[in-house]
Amino acid sequence: MNSFHTVPRLVRAFAIIASVGAALGGCASSQSTASTDTEQTITYTATAEETALIKSDQPLPPGPIVMYMNGLSCPLCATNIDQQVEKLPGVSDVKVDLSTGKVKANLIGPSTPSPRQLANAADAAGVTLIKIAR
Amino acid sequence: MRTIIACIALAFALPCFAQEALNTESATQPAPNTIYVKPQFRFWRFGVGAVPPSPTVPGAGTQGVSRAEPSVTVQMGLVKDLSFSLKVPMIIEDRTFPAERNLSFALGRVDTQFKLRVFRSDTSSLDTIRAVVYAGALMPGGDDNVAPQTVDPYAGFSAMIIRGRIGVTQSIRYTITTSGGSWEYKNLGGDGPADALKYDTAFMYRVSPAAFTAENSGTAWYASLEVNGLYETNGDNEILLSPGLLFEAQRFAAEFSIGLPVVQDVHHRSPLEFQFSAGLRFVF
Numbered sequence: 001m002n003s004f005h006t007v008p009r010l011v012r013a014f015a016i017i018a019s020v021g022a023a024l025g026g027c028a029s030s031q032s033t034a035s036t037d038t039e040q041t042i043t044y045t046a047t048a049e050e051t052a053l054i055k056s057d058q059p060l061p062p063g064p065i066v067m068y069m070n071g072l073s074c075p076l077c078a079t080n081i082d083q084q085v086e087k088l089p090g091v092s093d094v095k096v097d098l099s100t101g102k103v104k105a106n107l108i109g110p111s112t113p114s115p116r117q118l119a120n121a122a123d124a125a126g127v128t129l130i131k132i133a134r
Numbered sequence: 135m136r137t138i139i140a141c142i143a144l145a146f147a148l149p150c151f152a153q154e155a156l157n158t159e160s161a162t163q164p165a166p167n168t169i170y171v172k173p174q175f176r177f178w179r180f181g182v183g184a185v186p187p188s189p190t191v192p193g194a195g196t197q198g199v200s201r202a203e204p205s206v207t208v209q210m211g212l213v214k215d216l217s218f219s220l221k222v223p224m225i226i227e228d229r230t231f232p233a234e235r236n237l238s239f240a241l242g243r244v245d246t247q248f249k250l251r252v253f254r255s256d257t258s259s260l261d262t263i264r265a266v267v268y269a270g271a272l273m274p275g276g277d278d279n280v281a282p283q284t285v286d287p288y289a290g291f292s293a294m295i296i297r298g299r300i301g302v303t304q305s306i307r308y309t310i311t312t313s314g315g316s317w318e319y320k321n322l323g324g325d326g327p328a329d330a331l332k333y334d335t336a337f338m339y340r341v342s343p344a345a346f347t348a349e350n351s352g353t354a355w356y357a358s359l360e361v362n363g364l365y366e367t368n369g370d371n372e373i374l375l376s377p378g379l380l381f382e383a384q385r386f387a388a389e390f391s392i393g394l395p396v397v398q399d400v401h402h403r404s405p406l407e408f409q410f411s412a413g414l415r416f417v418f
Contacts, residue, residue, distance in 0.1 A: 041298055043258040071256025073296040074153055074354060079384045079417050080165045087167075098351035101259025124214045125165040126264075128256040 042101060044068040044130040054119050054129060059112045062090070065134060067103040067118060071127040072096065080125040088113040088121055153296065155336030156391045156411050157362050157376055159305040161266045161294040163217035163249050164209055164417070172207040174413035180322055180404035199322060199404055201280075202226040203242060215251035219270075220244065225280040241276030243286075253293075260346070265293040272309070282313035282325055290332075299340040307332040321403045328368035328402070335361045338380070356380040362393060372406060373397035387415040 046054070046068075067085075072078060078096035081103060086094050090112035095104045107113070113121075115132055122129035154160040156174075164170050180199040205223035212218055223242035228235070247270030254264045269289040275281020290307030309330045317326050324330035342355040360376040378391025393409035 041258040041260045068259075069256075070258055071254070071260075071262040073260055073262050073301075074382055076154075076162075076382055076384065076387065076415075076417060078351070080168060083168055083417075084165050096351070097346075097348045098260070099346040099348055124211075126163075126251070126254065127262075128254075 044070055044101065046131040050131040053132060054115050057114045057116050059090075059114050060107055060118075060132070062107045062109065062112055063134065064104065064106050065132055067105065067122070067132050068130045069101045069103055069122060069127045070130055072098055072101050072103075074098075077125075077127065081122060081127055084121040084125040085118065088117055153301045153303075153338045153340075153356055153380065153382070154387075154415075155303060155334075155338060155358050155360050156378055156380075156389050156413060157360050157374075157393065158303050158334035158336035159268065159290060159292045159307060160303050160336075161251070161264045161292045163215075163251065163266065164211040166211040166213055168211045169418045170207075170209040171416045171418065172209070172413055174205050174207065174411065176203045176205070176412075177201070177410045178203075178322070179407045179409075181407045182404065198230050200228045201322065205242070207245075215254075217249045219247045219249070221247075225275070225277075227280045229279075236279065238277060238279045240280045243275045243281045244273040246270050246273065261295075261297050263293075263295045265291070267291050268307075279320075282311075282317050284312040286311050286313070299344070301336075301338045303334075303336040303338075305332075305334045305336075323364050323370075323372065323403060323406070324366065326366065326368070326402065328366040328370070330367075331365045333363040333365070353381070353383045356382065358389075358391060360391065360393075363397075366402070368402050369399075370402050371397065371399045374406070374409060376409070376411075378411075385417050389413050389415075 069081065072081065078098060082094040082096055085091055085103065085105060090107050090109045091105050092108055093106040097104070118132065119129040154162050178201045180201070182198060203223045203225055205221055207219055207221040209217055209219035222244055225238065225240055225242040227238045229238070247268055249266050249268040251264060251266050254262065256262045267290070269287070271288065272286045274283040274285065286309055288307055288309035290305060292303060292305035294301060294303040309324060309332070311325065311327060311329055313325060313327060324332070337359045338356045340354050341357050343350045356379070358378040358380055360378070362374040362376055363372070365371045373396055374393035375396045376391045376393040378389060380387060380389040390412040393411070395406050398405045
């Protein structure tokens with residue numbers, strides 16, 4: 001029976017932990033760059049021009065690119081995105097940086113992916129491509 | 135009773151964030167053509183049952199059960215937002231009846247499941263909100279001593295929110311059980327003639343690194359705390375508090391948790407004394 005008496009205390013403890021978590025979460029989502037404890041979370045937004053570029057079917061020229069992603073929450077998520085992007089023709093050296101949400105890649109060869117293909121690969125991996133930069 | 139209601143209300147009232155916890159169905163899934171392989175080991179110890187001993191009804195009056203379940207789950211992304219998983223468990227069970235002791239080893243209930251993501255909102259570089267619906271069926275076990283010989287369908291919903299270092303997942307799952315018969319006495323939770331509602335909340339906190347950097351974003355440690363509830367339509371209700379630990383790298387994860395009952399309103403089966411779970415996850 002002792003374990004039953006500890007229930008209210010456990011429930012209260014769990015509720016406190018959860019509400020602290022919710023409070024921290026609320027802070028993190030309210031600004032474009034916010035801090036959760038020591039964590040920096042960056043909300044990427046794109047200009048109309050950058051959004052239009054993401055929808056383009058025109059193959060990107062060879063060379064290094066930086067993709068700005070939202071939703072890269074964990075190391076396993078990083079694996080999902082690098083596997084999906086590396087499957088595209090002409091993509092190599094994919095590197096994911098969870099601290100900034102940036103995915104760097106090198107486009108090589110005569111056949112390179114279009115921004116739309118990169119956005120679709122990100123979407124399939126469960127994250128959102130916001131913009132592409134050189 | 136007020137405690138039970140408080141626990142249930144808490145479980146449903148929480149906002150939903152989280153990484154993938156061991157005992158809570160998560161709103162995560164592999165990308166298309168990506169495969170997760172999850173070898174897991176679970177152990178349960180059940181105490182003296184509420185069902186009185188009976189010399190005529192096989193299984194009635196079980197005095198104590200130790201059950202171990204090694205299993206392998208393969209989950210594959212089929213197309214965008216849709217995955218399929220297959221779990222194959224083995225059961226090793228030591229069940230003591232009033233007049234005899236029965237040691238069994240058999241194939242457990244194969245679990246087939248489809249999971250469909252119905253919502254995703256990536257609100258920042260790290261933060262996300264996502265939800266899935268899932269449905270599947272538990273297949274007949276290899277031996278009637280350790281698992282029902284019926285196909286039991288189930289459906290559920292899971293939602294999660296990740297905010298920086300913190301995540302919460304909420305899942306509910308309803309299973310239509312069709313076993314009946316002798317399983318009224320062999321039920322250890324969710325296997326008997328009564329339908330089962332499983333309700334789970336997982337709270338996860340990234341212990342290390344405190345902040346991802348370009349150098350340390352390859353691995354992470356999480357502390358987890360789950361509230362795992364099982365309600366059966368015969369009125370039985372049990373809630374476990376399950377603390378645990380998760381290590382996650384880019385190609386694999388390792389995790390364990392211990393479940394301890396904090397609410398036990400069980401009158402049709404043996405009450406759980408504790409549960410231990412450990413597992414690995416590999417990405418291919």
